Amino acid sequence: MSTATTHSETKPPATAGIVAVLAFAGIVVALMQTLVIPLIPQLPELLDASPGNTAWAITATLLAGAVAVPVMGRLGDMFGKRRMLLVSMALLVAGSVVGALSVSLTPLIIARALQGLAAGVIPLGISVMRDVLPKEKLAGSVALMSASLGVGGALGLPVAAILAEYSNWHFLFWTAAVLGAAATALIVVVVPESKVRTGGSFDFIGAVSLSTGLITLLLAISKGSSWGWTNELTLGLFIASAVTFVSWGFWELHTTGPLVDLRVSVGRQVLFTNLASIVFGFSMFAMTLVFPQVLQLPEATGYGLGQSMLVAGLVMAPSGVVMMLIAPLSSRITRLYGPKTTLMAGAVVVAIGYGTGVVMMSEVWQLVLISVVIGAGTGLAYGAMPALIMGAVPASETGAANSFNTLMRSLGTSFASAVAGVILAQMTMSMGDTSIPSEQAFHVTMAVAAGAAVIAFVVASFLPKHSPQGSTEVVAAVPEREALTIS
Template sequence: MSDALARSAEAGGSAPPKSNAVVAVLALAGIVVSLMQTLVIPIVPELPKYLHASASNTVWAVTATLLAASVATPVVGRLGDMFGKRRMLLTSIVLLVAGSVVCALSDSLVPMIVGRTLQGLAAAVVPLGISVMRDVLPAERLTGSTALMSASLGVGGALGLPTAAFVADRFDWHILFWTSAALGVVAFALVLTIVPESTVRAGGRFDLIGALGIAAGLVSLLLAVSKGADWGWTSGTTLGLFAVAVVVLLAWGAFELRTTQPLVDLRTTARRQVLFTNLASVAFGFSMFAMSLVLPQLLQLPEQTGYGLGKSMLTVGLVLAPQGLVMMAMAPLSAAISKTKGPKITLMIGAVIVAAGYGLNILLMSQVWHLVLVSCVIGAGVGFAYGAMPALIMGGVPASETASANSLNTLMRSIGTSFASAVAGVILAQMTTDFGTTALPSENGFKTVMAIGAGAALLALALASFLPRQRTAAAQGATAAAGPGEQAEAAEVSEAKA
């Protein structure tokens, strides 16, 4: 272990400014990718006019990104472990730039869908960045740096919404994608110049059958979840896709357990620390996204409803923007608690804060400042949780599987957000109030979604309680710097003690 720590010190400990630069560049790359995810939201209502297509077809500009990201995240993570995390990080950024350019040149639906698909293939940047940090930073820097990198998801999304709304309202919408491309080029140049390549490699042969299997299963599942409301939840198409997803994913799991070099090591994933962290991630993904669905609608519904605030999309973005800044501000505090109490405690604190935020939202929803306060409270809880999850994952897997394990954890959050969208959509479609000739989501419908968001956070709390007793994050950082054999032994000892 001393040799591993010495290598870690050589990578970053002997040159703190270099370590700071690596963290800053990787966090910037994460922000750029998360910006891409919210970039299109303000222009979704206008896409039929911009692309000369129907509203039902232009929704694919969002759905294509979701599906591409779900497939790319575990596959690119595994490729990063095999062939180099920095190399795959650069490849992902190239795909982001290419997709942004295609979208910027688009005036019809098909090129836009192609561009948004390419952008979705860049979704693995954040888990890859966290994995690079594990390999090149000194152990004492790891917890705080990964918390900051994880928070970049929220920061980019929160800042991207008001910026995109402002640009789309005053300039040609293509500028949004030219800006995304330019930011991608900057991120690529900085990563290429500043971030070192990790020498930790898993090697072996790429599991093509496993990649195709998980792609087919995830696309079937998420397509059914995201389009079920449009097609009908009991339609043959929706039920057929759910059935395909179950059959394919079960067959995929059986194959992965038998193959010697799987895409996802399910035996490692089944370790209590990894398993319950991933399950908690699904619940947190659900809980976080429920807020993103409720608050914008409350802000934009007409004041005449008695609970809507009648604000513009730009105001929506400005109300949600502080949430991302709070998430980033919580990263050092999350890291400090993880170092002293262990990341399990940090995750549980985050769950309690998120549940309290939703409870507050049920009581306070009649003023703009109410919703700013609620988004900040929930953002603080998510910042705690997202800071703890990478530490928990990396404390339970060997260094050679860091990228694939972090990518799988990111995928679990995405699955949670997809189910949140579906559940909230069903509730708000069923619980309506008549407003003239239009049926709008009722106040009780919004409160029901908030209550479910609080319940999802409490479920994450319950799942986190099953995590094994934690060493401090500092001790886990030392394990992260150890060789694969030492890590496996440490993980087994931890499981045995728990």
């Protein structure tokens, strides 16, 4: 009897359950990014507000996520990653409930900001995996968790479109609240707390200055097309962002316990992984901007496919499924050849997908095929990025380092939105009294995205080589620095 009791007390956690719960939480959080996209054309009427003001329902989530990702990562390293996971999920549930009860624009913007504050769940989940999973399970689990960002975003479009079309729009937020509550409960029951901690105090000055720099930069990028890229406010925000980032970098290099250890971040492996992440984030997001428009434009244009938002979402959904299915292949390539090879292979596949789109977007099945190819490449690359980061930082800084990498991807998607917005706004044709993006505009956007994938390949080629044996043991790649293990 006593032997059985001892065995149960020392039995390792059920790794499959931990991975499944964390991946589910990541998918739920990623769903928030596309939750209101089907509602965007209807929001001005639903909330009695102008289109410019209702756009803040998207912008608020973007800005809040940019602030939350690095802050939650550092807090997770200091006070417990599982604890910060639960805080993030609680913010998501609170935001969803506020959104479900909203009848005007201001509370909806607050709700979307609260949902955005949960953006740190995916990098925190990856960091938990590093701390609690056995080494042989880590590569595949991290690949799946990392892919959940793309999975949730892709699956969110059809789910949100169905709910928006066949129910009251508030039901979108009630559904998000239920999913968030379920993920929270599962984390409480299944996911153990990591015992790895970082000492020191929280870098409030670093957090505030980084947040200020990110908010001014992303605000200028997201609003530049509507305000005007040469508008005084837009230029002022870009200048303020640059000055703030320089000041933040100086502070981080001269303070103890920085929010982001820039000395580690400028190391070859971390630096080039983060640079590749920016370019890859740019490339991955272009599809989301092009395909829904091509699918929904009327056939009278000569290149539009005249489909509904629901069909557009369903066309995007297979890419998310493929991202999840490709995770085992991504981890296998990483184990055999190293994460550098996996990242470069993903960039090649994405470039092929977008290159195909330059010449082939005239049928629904063609867009499905292209989205599947791009999803496969994205799944390969997203699975490799955390392995590269964790192979170059101490375990005590995993949360902050993974969060910063996730932030780099998010910056890439923001740049994609801005660049694609300029292309689609400048290359137009007239249809009645309305200007719409021309067919050439979509092809140019796809070509730019293909070029971004090629650049990601080139950047990844500068990463240091990995031996097959070393690539599977990311947790042992770097010695601990200032780590405190709590029993």
